[in-house]
Amino acid sequence: MGEVSMKGKKKELQDALKSLESCCPKDVSDSIQKTLSSELRKALLNLERARSREQWLREESDALLEGMTIIISSENTRKAFNTVLEVLKRLLSLDDAFVLREQGNGCLSAVASTSSLFENLVWQPGAMFRHVLAGNSVNVRDISISTDWQEQLPEIRRNVSSALHTPFKTITGRAMLVCTSSRVGFFNKSRIQLLERFSPLAGQALYNLEINDLLRDEINERKQAEESLEAALTDLRNAQEELIIANEALTHEIQERRKAEDALREAYDDLELRVEQRTTELRDSNILLSREINERRRAEEEKGKMFAQLLQSQKMESIGQLAGGVSHDFNNLLTTIIGYSELALKMLPQSDPVREYITYIDSAGEKAAALTRQLLAFSRKQMLEMKIVNLNSIVDNLGKMLTRMIGEDIVLGMHTREKVANIIADPTQIEQILMNMAVNSKDAMPHGGHLSIRTADVIISAEKDVKHLGMSPGAYVMLSVQDTGEGMTKEVQKEIFEPFFTTKVRGKGTGLGLATVYGIVKQHNGFIYVDSEPGQGTLFSIYFPATEEQVPEHELALPKPKTFRRGTETVLVVDDDASIRSLVADTLTPLGYTCLNAANSKEALQHAQTYKETIDLLLTDIVMPEMNGPALAALFKKQYPESKVIFMSGYLSGVDITSIITRGGAFLRKPLTPTTLLNKLGEVLGSREKMTGKKGVVH
Secondary structure (H helix, E strand, C coil): CHHHHHHHHHHHHHHHHHHHHHHCCCCCCHHHHHHHHHHHHHHHHHHHHHHHHHHHHHHHHHHHHHHHHHHHHCCCHHHHHHHHHHHHHHHHCCCEEEEEEECCCCCEEEEEECCHHHCCCEECCCHHHHHHHCCCCEEECCHHHCHHHHCCCHHHHHHCCEEEEEEEECCCCEEEEEEEECCCCCCCHHHHHHHHHHHHHHHHHHHHHHHHHHHHHHHHHHHHHHHHHHHHHHHHHHHHHHHHCCCHHHHHHHHHHHHHHHHHHHHHHHHHHHHHHHHHHHHHHHHHHHHHHHHHHHHHHHHHHHHHHHHHHHHHHHHHHHHHHHHHHHHHHHHHHHHHHHHHHHHCCCCCCHHHHHHHHHHHHHHHHHHHHHHHHHCCCCCCCCEEEEHHHHHHHHHHHHHHHHCCCEEEEEECCCCCCEEEECHHHHHHHHHHHHHHHHHHCCCCEEEEEEEEEEEECCCCCHHHCCCCCEEEEEEEEEECCCCCCHHHHCCCCCCCCCCCCCCCCCCCHHHHHHHHHHHCCCEEEEEECCCCCEEEEEEEEEECCCCCHHHHHCCCCCCCEECCCEEEEECCCHHHHHHHHHHHHHHCCEEEEECCHHHHHHHHHHCCCCCCEEEEECCCCCCCHHHHHHHHHHHCCCCEEEEEECCCCCCCHHHHHHCCCEEEECCCCHHHHHHHHHHHHHHHHHHHCCCCEEC
16 A cells, blocks of 8 residues: 555656656746756655655564464464574575574573574684674674684684674573674664664573473473372282282281281381480480580690699799899809999099009999899899888889980880879889880880870779789789880780790890789789780789888988998908908998908808997898897897897898898898999998987998
């Protein structure tokens, strides 16, 4: 109908053009005539194009209709699929068309094709084909530049120059329609649009094919099931017939067999019950055994920890015995070195060049004495003069010295404003803790930083944070030292309190600083904890047991003597080291004192018995052979009850210095110097003057 109408309009336009050319007057200009003729020809050309377009659409519609008819009416779905592809091939003037479906292993296989060339095609998809399967149409104008196509057989590549790929979905997965041509760039825009409209038809054909395959498989399975069921029924009927014709003997045998089966079943049930009971018993035993193993494992772990602690204790005891044995003789030597250095410096004029050498000797002796004290401290053999002290007072008094010690690059913060409880401690050892901690923090801040020292009252309860595990509940005074230095790892924290362990370069530290702190803290029944992270600084927290006792008023008011006391008293000096006795005599004799020397307790008692005048003071070493200092003092006080006693020592083993002082004695730590000796003498004899009224002369 449309084609007849189109032909009629064309004939009318042609007749109008002829009429125009014949009837046009002579006087009409040639230009007007040409213009009218040109417009009519354009109309004819457009009409011809419209007719061609109409023809193309009609063929497309016919092809789609034909394909749908084939799909609906055909009983052979695979043949119908191939026929649909043939229709598409004819419509687009293709060389070939085929459908690829994705398999479970990721490969693509042909399920329909217009050519035997592609029937058995198995394709390993590359990037381009994966892009198509993702839902994108791809037009390859020249397969020579496509990696996916170049991997195919040479025979395929010879017959294909360009290809158009269109995706669609299936029941079992993804698929694509591939159209090929032997001409490069064959697929233009119109062919691509037509193929996209045609692809749902191909998808429907593949859907029908898959449905048909699934139905066929199900029918085959049902048929096999029916055949199996029929065979089973036949066997059952045969068995029934055999039972019917069986004789009585067989029936009896069957009955006996059933009885045997019943008996066997009962035996099996009984056995199963026994097995279950035994399994329960074994399970319970296994639970008990597991508990016992766990308890033994825990016991072994505890035993291991206790053994490690025992080894540590034995190690510290061995080091302590070694340090104690060495320090006794070493302190005597240092007393001679430091003491005579001080006497020499007092005797020599300031201009004497020898003073510089003696100063070096004195400084080296002081360093050696400090090292000896540290050896004794970390081995917990240090002598302690325990007193009631306040941490705030010690920290405040040490502030200026700590500031000089750490240098100008480090800011020292002292936080002792809050009043804290008193503790029982040796103030000298607390100062040693602060100095060692300050040096440790200084070394951790080579480029400067902040050092904070705080004191605070702390109550530790039984439910306190596990951080304080091992601390007895009660009142404590905390001393914390915090720096902004380099910090340390967990591995280093485990070793920092070990003697001779150091992270400093060789020659920059002895490794005794923190070990000494640890030993002093433990001697004071205290606890020390460290909290640090690399790059985050370090916090040391030290806890000393608090006491409700107050510092005696006379200790608060008693200043250290700034001048030396002259006197006429007689002093009995007892020490097994002759150099010590000589140093004491050389110090006291010029000041008016009379010195009696004894190398041991036996000689001292002989002096006490034979000396015709009063002996005012007994200055004795504590550790001596045969009879020690306290035993000598007890016998001496029986003869001279009003006389004073000063004990000297650099190392005590098994002697409680606190109890000695409590019973009326005084203590002088070795290595002693003329200054410390005269200061102690001033304290002891000064208190005696208050009691007796006998005065000495102050120089």
